[in-house]
Amino acid sequence: MSDSPSIFTKIIAREIPADIVFESDSVIAFRDIAPQAPVHLLVVPKTEEFANVAELAVGNPSLLAELVAVAQQLAMEHTGGQFRLIFNTGENAGQTVFHVHAHVLGGNLEEGTLGH
Ligand code: 5GP
Numbered sequence: 001m002s003d004s005p006s007i008f009t010k011i012i013a014r015e016i017p018a019d020i021v022f023e024s025d026s027v028i029a030f031r032d033i034a035p036q037a038p039v040h041l042l043v044v045p046k047t048e049e050f051a052n053v054a055e056l057a058v059g060n061p062s063l064l065a066e067l068v069a070v071a072q073q074l075a076m077e078h079t080g081g082q083f084r085l086i087f088n089t090g091e092n093a094g095q096t097v098f099h100v101h102a103h104v105l106g107g108n109l110e111e112g113t114l115g116h
Contacts, residue, residue, distance in 0.1 A: 006099035008044045021078070026063060027070050029104075038107030039078045043071050048099040053087035056100045071104045079106025 011018040012028055021041060022029040032040040045063050050056040056064045068085070075083035086103040088095040 003098075004048065006048045007097055008042075008099045008101060009048050012044075012046055022070060022074060024070075027066055029070060029074055032103065036103075037084075037105040037109055039083075039105065041071075041074055041078065041104040042101045043067050043074065043104060044099065044101040050100045051098040052089045052095065052100050053102075054089060067102055071102055074104055075106055079104075082106060084109060 005013070007016070008028075010016045011020075011030060018030040018033075020028060020030045022043075026046055027043060028046060029041050029043045032042050045056065045060075045067060047063075050059055053064065056067075071083065071085055072081075075081050083104050083106040086105065087100070088103070
């Protein structure tokens with residue numbers, strides 16, 4: 001189920017290219033390769049220790065808070081500060097990369113599931 005190193009760890013190591021929009025010691029953010037919205041960024045802790053947001057919340061809550069703060073900052077820069085934050089958790093919920101990451105979606109979002 002989980003690959004190590006993950007595809008995101010390879011992006012962090014510059015082994016595969018990505019359009020990186022933010023990087024700190026602990027977090028990286030880049031554009032999703034298959035965008036589902038006008039703005040679609042992935043915000044990812046550099047550690048691949050946590051497979052999903054529930055594990056991250058238990059194991060390192062301050063890193064989760066940092067992820068949300070980075071999402072907010074990027075939304076200010078890219079979507080005027082309004083955004084949808086999604087953590088797919090589990091295969092049946094659509095998670096395909098088991099290295100925790102937040103999807104930041106913004107920019108004239110269509111109505112749809114949960115997007116009332
Ligand atoms: P998940 O389905 O696990 O919630 O999200 C994984 C996301 O990673 C997907 O939206 C997918 O498009 C994106 N993704 C997968 N491989 C790559 C890649 O190599 N580069 C980038 N930039 N995004 C990727």
